[in-house]
Amino acid sequence: MSQNQEFENLANETRSFPPTPAFTNAAIAKPELYESARADRLGFWADQANQLHWHKSFTKVLDWSNPPFAKWFEDGELNISYNCLDRHVEAGFGKRVALFFEGEPGDTKVFTYRDLLNEVKKAANLLLKLGVSPGDRVAIYMPMIPEAIIAMQAVARVGAVHSVIFGGFSADSLASRIQDAEAKIVITADGGFRKGKASALKPAVDEALANQNCPSVEHVLVVQRTKGEVAWNPVTDLWWHEEMQVVSNQHEALGFGAEHPLFILYTSGTTGKPKGIMHTTGGYLTQASYTHKNVFDLQPAQDIYWCTADVGWITGHTYVAYGPLANGSTQVIYEGTPDTPDWGRWWDIIQKYHVSIFYTAPTAIRSFMKLGRKVVQHYDLSSIRVLGSVGEPINPEAWMWYREVIGSNLAPIVDTWWQTETGAIMISPLPGITHTKPGSAQVAVPGIELAILDEAGAPVGPGHGGYLTISEPWPAMLRGIWKDPERFQETYWDRFPGSYFAGDGAKFDLDGDLWLLGRVDDVMNVSGHRLSTAEIESALVSHPFVAEAAVVGAKDETTGQAIVAFVILRSSQLNDLGSEADTSKILRDHVAKEIGAIARPRTIIVVSELPKTRSGKIMRRLLRDVAEDRPVGDITTLTDTSVMDTITGKINAGHSE
Numbered sequence: 274m275s276q277n278q279e280f281e282n283l284a285n286e287t288r289s290f291p292p293t294p295a296f297t298n299a300a301i302a303k304p305e306l307y308e309s310a311r312a313d314r315l316g317f318w319a320d321q322a323n324q325l326h327w328h329k330s331f332t333k334v335l336d337w338s339n340p341p342f343a344k345w346f347e348d349g350e351l352n353i354s355y356n357c358l359d360r361h362v363e364a365g366f367g368k369r370v371a372l373f374f375e376g377e378p379g380d381t382k383v384f385t386y387r388d389l390l391n392e393v394k395k396a397a398n399l400l401l402k403l404g405v406s407p408g409d410r411v412a413i414y415m416p417m418i419p420e421a422i423i424a425m426q427a428v429a430r431v432g433a434v435h436s437v438i439f440g441g442f443s444a445d446s447l448a449s450r451i452q453d454a455e456a457k458i459v460i461t462a463d464g465g466f467r468k469g470k471a472s473a474l475k476p477a478v479d480e481a482l483a484n485q486n487c488p489s490v491e492h493v494l495v496v497q498r499t500k501g502e503v504a505w506n507p508v509t510d511l512w513w514h515e516e517m518q519v520v521s522n523q524h525e526a527l528g529f530g531a532e533h534p535l536f537i538l539y540t541s542g543t544t545g546k547p548k549g550i551m552h553t554t555g556g557y558l559t560q561a562s563y564t565h566k567n568v569f570d571l572q573p574a575q576d577i578y579w580c581t582a583d584v585g586w587i588t589g590h591t592y593v594a595y596g597p598l599a600n601g602s603t604q605v606i607y608e609g610t611p612d613t614p615d616w617g618r619w620w621d622i623i624q625k626y627h628v629s630i631f632y633t634a635p636t637a638i639r640s641f642m643k644l645g646r647k648v649v650q651h652y653d654l655s656s657i658r659v660l661g662s663v664g665e666p667i668n669p670e671a672w673m674w675y676r677e678v679i680g681s682n683l684a685p686i687v688d689t690w691w692q693t694e695t696g697a698i699m700i701s702p703l704p705g706i707t708h709t710k711p712g713s714a715q716v717a718v719p720g721i722e723l724a725i726l727d728e729a730g731a732p733v734g735p736g737h738g739g740y741l742t743i744s745e746p747w748p749a750m751l752r753g754i755w756k757d758p759e760r761f762q763e764t765y766w767d768r769f770p771g772s773y774f775a776g777d778g779a780k781f782d783l784d785g786d787l788w789l790l791g792r793v794d795d796v797m798n799v800s801g802h803r804l805s806t807a808e809i810e811s812a813l814v815s816h817p818f819v820a821e822a823a824v825v826g827a828k829d830e831t832t833g834q835a836i837v838a839f840v841i842l843r844s845s846q847l848n849d850l851g852s853e854a855d856t857s858k859i860l861r862d863h864v865a866k867e868i869g870a871i872a873r874p875r876t877i878i879v880v881s882e883l884p885k886t887r888s889g890k891i892m893r894r895l896l897r898d899v900a901e902d903r904p905v906g907d908i909t910t911l912t913d914t915s916v917m918d919t920i921t922g923k924i925n926a927g928h929s930e
């Protein structure tokens with residue numbers, strides 16, 4: 274398999290970068306972290322949890338008597354927003370900047386910790402005024418503006434549960450998530466600025482709510498960002514800025530149980546229906562703040578931290594909305610795209626705010642790499658001292674470029690592996706300690722136990738690929754799938770009883786360093802975004818032209834994987850169709866409308882048949898061979914072995930898009 278061959282190249286990686294003595298001497302993380310976690314894992318996590326403020330201390334660390342349903346710090350009580358805001362103001366850091374906001378058009382706003390607390394208290398009062406009670410769900414569908422973070426913090430402050438839906442999702446995707454969670458309130462904006470223009474968000478909310486489609490929703494709070502025209506429903510809609518003017522800025526944060534639900538975040542799985550991943554309060558914040566501090570070597574009084582993730586993804590939850598604030602750090606948030614007004618924008622922001630810790634995705638790094646060093650070299654990036662990568666495997670070439678061009682050959686790179694489900698970073702080097710190799714995520718962070726297993730559940734040992742599993746429960750782990758405990762059990766725990774099955778392939782090299790090998794299931798990773806093949810197939814077959822569809826993730830130089838769809842058209846519709854190029858455009862747009870632009874296939878290939886096994890299962894492996902333009906593998910299990918000849922014959926004749 275090509276993936277294995279690729280790994281063999283990776284395994285031969287001989288470059289290794291030790292930390293500089295100066296960095297090591299000043300580093301936050303000390304080697305004793307590994308020792309104390311090894312000596313007493315639960316005691317170690319209790320120590321981490323005790324760095325937070327507890328309204329009521331916990332006496333129990335972990336209850337794992339009913340796996341896979343874990344309870345961490347169960348009898349303790351805390352308020353997550355108090356931990357992120359009030360306690361820093363009370364400790365005398367009210368004047369420290371919490372957020373530097375950079376709007377895409379160039380407008381800026383600065384929030385100190387005191388300012389942010391003030392806004393969050395008002396927003397909390399607004400939610401209470403609208404009848405939000407602990408445990409109620411609030412959907413958030415926002416651009417990357419400060420109000421998105423204020424909304425999340427306020428929902429958590431009053432003990433309600435947020436479900437943030439990425440602003441790039443369509444009205445249909447939004448509606449199904451609102452319905453599944455039965456959200457009472459939707460917080461949105463008129464729109465946001467992207468690629469140099471206003472991009473509306475409110476119409477998708479209007480469409481999702483039309484015809485009583487989401488009957489649970491009582492109010493829609495609308496932040497005014499672009500000042501574009503919006504349709505208005507006087508029964509449900511309220512302007513955020515008007516409401517925020519008339520509420521009090523006094524609000525006392527109450528303690529909630531450590532296992533009180535904090536948020537639901539939908540993510541793609543192997544079926545067509547997204548999973549509502551559920552996280553709770555105490556364990557999540559413990560691991561979020563511990564990893565944010567130690568993995569990024571955070572020195573809160575000096576560092577300017579910038580994570581480019583949107584709050585619509587888990588990275589924007591843990592490493593924008595919660596971890597950095599829990600640690601009292603100063604961070605930058607940016608609304609727009611990296612190419613507006615030109616590809617210098619990110620580097621300009623780093624120069625302007627003296628960003629010292631920068632966390633982004635390999636896709637972005639590869640895009641810049643393609644453009645060449647010139648784009649970056651005009652800017653002073655000397656403030657950078659730690660670089661992070663997340664979301665997909667980073668290839669050694671991109672890693673080296675990141676190190677040399679962005680990190681001046683000096684800043685340590687932390688390649689962090691984790692998932693929506695794990696809630697926080699699980700595998701990463703620790704700057705100042707770990708010798709890093711380009712492309713390796715290196716080691717489990719202290720307190721995390723993992724194993725790489727073969728089909729039969731036995732550890733594979735160094736040098737062999739296998740399934741990545743987590744062997745012991747961890748504080749930020751998902752507590753379930755919203756309304757679907759069976760799916761939670763089946764998806765993550767049945768494959769290797771007692772262990773969490775991550776769905777990723779991995780391998781230890783002979784030095785014991787870990788390499789991620791990509792997904793082992795039907796989940797694709799496009800530009801660091803998780804998408805399921807089944808979800809896109811069902812969007813395709815919902816179009817009247819399409820009889821059958823099979824989707825695969827094909828290797829792509831920039832986006833990691835790209836979506837390639839093989840479709841069989843309905844013969845009854847063939848007369849209505851134009852050229853294949855027209856059909857392809859219609860179907861690509863259809864998927865974008867059904868799911869969101871991130872799911873738009875790169876390529877649509879019209880075929881007359883799909884390769885299937887005798888039991889009717891589509892052999893995606895063969896389609897992936899075609900999509901990646903290499904000889905087709907073993908076809909002996911196909912019902913009709915001539916199918917692949919027809920498909921490849923067609924591709925070779927140049928009929929594909």
Ligand code: WTA
Nearest residue numbers: 663664665666688689690691692693789803
């Ligand atoms: C992939 C994002 C290799 C992996 C935080 C995982 C990675 C999925 C890395 C989770 C990494 C994430 N190296 N692969 N450093 N980080 N992944 O839920 O396949 O959006 O299962 O969480 O991204 O994606 P999710």
